[in-house]
Structures are given as structure tokens and as C-alpha cells.
Amino acid sequence: MTSQAEHDDAWANAAHIPGAEGYVARWAEAAEAFRELHPPEVLRHGPGARRDVDLFRPKGATKGLVVFVHGGYWLRFGPRDWSHLAAGALAEGWAVALPGYDLCPAVRIAEITRQIAAAVDVAAEAVAGPVRLAGHSAGGHLVARMGDEGLPLACRGRVARIVPISPVADLAPLMLTSMNERLRIDAAEARAESPVHQPRPDVPVHVWVGADERPVFVAQAKALAEAWEAELTVEAGRHHFDVVEGLEGADSALLRAVLG
Template identity: 45%
Template sequence: MTEAIDWDDAYSNFAYIPDGYGYPAKWVVEAQKFRDEMQQKTLLKSDISYGARERNRFDLFMPWGDLKGLVVFVHGGYWMEDFDKSNWSHLARGPHAHGFAVAIPSYRLCPQVRISDITVEIGQAISHAAAEVPGPIHLTGHSAGGHLVARMVTATSPLPQAVRQRIRKTVAISPITDLRPLMKTEMNDTLHLDAIEARLESPALLEPQEGTDLTAWVGELERPEFRRQNALLANIWSGFDCRIDAVEEPERHHANIIEGLADAAHPLTHRLLCL
């Protein structure tokens, strides 16, 4: 008989990372440092509204000199953790150094809304940022944010076609691509996922937009379930008319996998920007 899977343990990240629970405080410090730098240079446009709700806001970091395009980073936290855009500002550093404007949105959280509602909000945030910044669009996000950016390039994306056509590259970092296992976790007391929503919101169960170019990027030291979810998307989408690949970055876990975005020379930044 197959041993039952402990799905709560499968999605428990920080418990398996040395000093894992200390990372959020580090992110706040690094984010504020970068925000201060950008404010001093008058390159930060903060709290731009993309909707009527308090969390429907994004920060936009504008580069010096020639503008190369727009990067949008969508944060994670299982669609329910109390993170917002200001926790992740430092992750704009890598793309910003290459001349890209970087938008980082907040969004409403479960259980106030459902995951399908968050999908719509991220579509609105990207559309508003695209109206502020001309040129190609590059999308990236981490964990639940990885799910959301992958969802943006599916055939049922909430993005207007004109915005979809500007998306050059998507990098989904440690993405959750099949939501169905989450129905078996204690988190679902907050997420309220049912079988219909889980299927309709799972990128791995949807067709990619024709011509999509996506990299699924995960850490070699991450929980097996995240490595499985990463490979799943690349495996299934390889049968469609899109460019898809998967990367397992050595010596990276779920908390430090995003640090590459803060480094202009890191392979993660280069892959995102198609350098």
C-alpha cells in the first residue's frame, strides 16, 4: 500500500531552511535600503493605484537613461501571508541596473478574496503598469507569485490581448502550478479552494498562450513538492506551441532562490531579461 502523503509537510518551506523564519525580516531591511536609494534619486513612484481597494497598489522603480522595458515581480506567501509590495523592493535591483522599469504590486489576500480574484487583480496591476511603461514586458514571481505570472500567459489569462502581445519572457520562480494538492492542506481553511477553482486556476492544467516563452526556475534544495511542481509545468507545456524550460539552481532553497533578482550579473536576472 502506498504511504499517505503529508501535504502540509510537503508545502512547509521555512521549517526545512536553516534560520528559515528569519528571512522575512532580512527582506524588509534589504527592501527598505533599496527604496531609500531610489527615493533619493527620485526614481521611485510609490503607491500607484490599479483598483479601488487599499491593497490595489504598485510601486514603480524607473531607471536612469534609456528605458529597455518593464519587469513585473509578483510576490508569494501562499496568497494569504501578510506580505506586500514594500517587502520585495530590493528584487528590482538586478533588472533596474539593466535599464528596466520594475513594478511590484500588492494584492488582496485570502480569505478576503479567492485565488481566482487575485488572478484578476494581478492582471489589472500588470495592465496598469504596462500603460505607464512602453516596450516589452517581462514577468516574474515567486511561489504563489510564480503561479500568478504563469497564469498570466495561459489561454484564459485576464490580460488584454494588447498587453499579452508585449510579454517577451516569463520566469516563474518556485511556482505552484497544480493547485489541487492544496485542497488537502490546512491552508485550505483560508484558501477555500474547491475542485473547480483548483482546475481553472492551475497553469499546468491550462494551455499556454501561443508563443509563450517561460522558464520554470526552482532551487535544488527546495522541498520535493516544489521541484515536482516546477518540472510538471515544463513537462506538460512542452507539448504546446511555446518555449518552455526548467532550471534547478544549485545550492538554493525556497527562501534564497529569489536573491538572484537583486544581482544584475546573476543568471536568473539574465534569463528574465533575455540577456
């Protein structure tokens, strides 16, 4: 029988990435430097300190809106840890929104899903044109959930592409980890909130994952791509912490997947 420690290790990213301890500080530094050059417009999608949306607008005409949803196992981080990831789309003439959301255990994952739907609508009200959704890890789960026709997403008709990056597509295995003391996923929520159990969205979906990620993340990405008959890229040489770096570069394959 597999122990809880083994389940924990299967989902542990930092323990298997050389130099992992330095990434968070570098992200924070890069994000702050980006905001100094591009101060965001701050929108609100509900009460509470975490319900902000940082909106970066390009100079000149706007092609549309990219929404990037951060990860952190629904337990940590906020949009201002990732501001620099707006760089690529912004340089290409797209507005970029990074929504915040309440974290577990203060709320359940289903509530976070509803908050992200509200945040996407608030950002879409502020920016005309098509909407692209991208998210990493838990954020990949959340943007995948936006494909659910049952969610109250007012801008649904404008969503033109969804790119889950290293997504958690099936929540059930997390019930076996120690994280679940804070996530509080039960069988009903695992079923309802897992994109692999939802119908394929009626928009193009491109699932992205790093080839050097933990095997469980590669398996989750492949499972979602198979369930939704979606395009899948397993990017060589990328692990869970650097797989999103392509969003910073206007000429990257990942950004091309998001913008189409």
C-alpha cells in the same frame, strides 16, 4: 493514508530551512533600504489598501518593464517586502513593477489572478516597451496564469517572457492542507487556476526552482515545464527562501533568464 499534518509538512518551507526565522526581517530591511535609495512611483490598479503597484524607473532610457509578483501562499506579504529584488533589472535599464493584491481569505485565488492582470496592465500603460513577467511561489503561479489567453490582459501582445520561480503549478494538492481553510480551493477552482491544465502560452517560458527546495516544489516546477515544454533550471544550492536572490544581481543567471 497520508494525514493532513503530512500534507502540511510537504508544503512547509521554513521548517526545513536553517535560520529561516531571520529571513523575513532581512527582507524587510533590505527592501526599506532599497526604497530609500530608489523611491518608487506608486500606481493603483483598483480600490482597497492592497491594490498599489510600486514602480521603479531606471535613470536614462528604459528598455522595457519587468513585473515581479511576490509569493506567500496568497496569504501574506506585500510588494514592499520585496523592493530590493528590483535591483538587478533596474541596474540593467529596465523599469520594475511590484504589484500588491488582496489576500485570501478575503478573496479567492481566481480574484487575485484577475487583480494581477489589472496590475500588469496599469504598469504597462506607464512604461513603454516589452514586458517580462516573473513571480515567486504563489507569485510564480500568478505570472504563469498571465499566459491564459482567456484573461483580459490588454498588454498581452507586449509580454515577451514569463519566468515562474518555484511556482505552485497545480493547486489540487493544497486542498489537502490546513491552509485550505483560508484558501478555500475547491475542485473547480483547482482545475481552472492550475497552470499545468492551461495551454502553453505563445511566449518563451523559463521555469526556475532551487535544487534544495521541498520535493513538492521541485516536482511542481518540473510538471509545469513538462506540460508547457518550457525551459527548466533547477539551481544547485538554492532553497525556497534564497532562490530569488539572483534578481538582485545584474550578472546572475536568474536575471538573465528574466531579461532574455
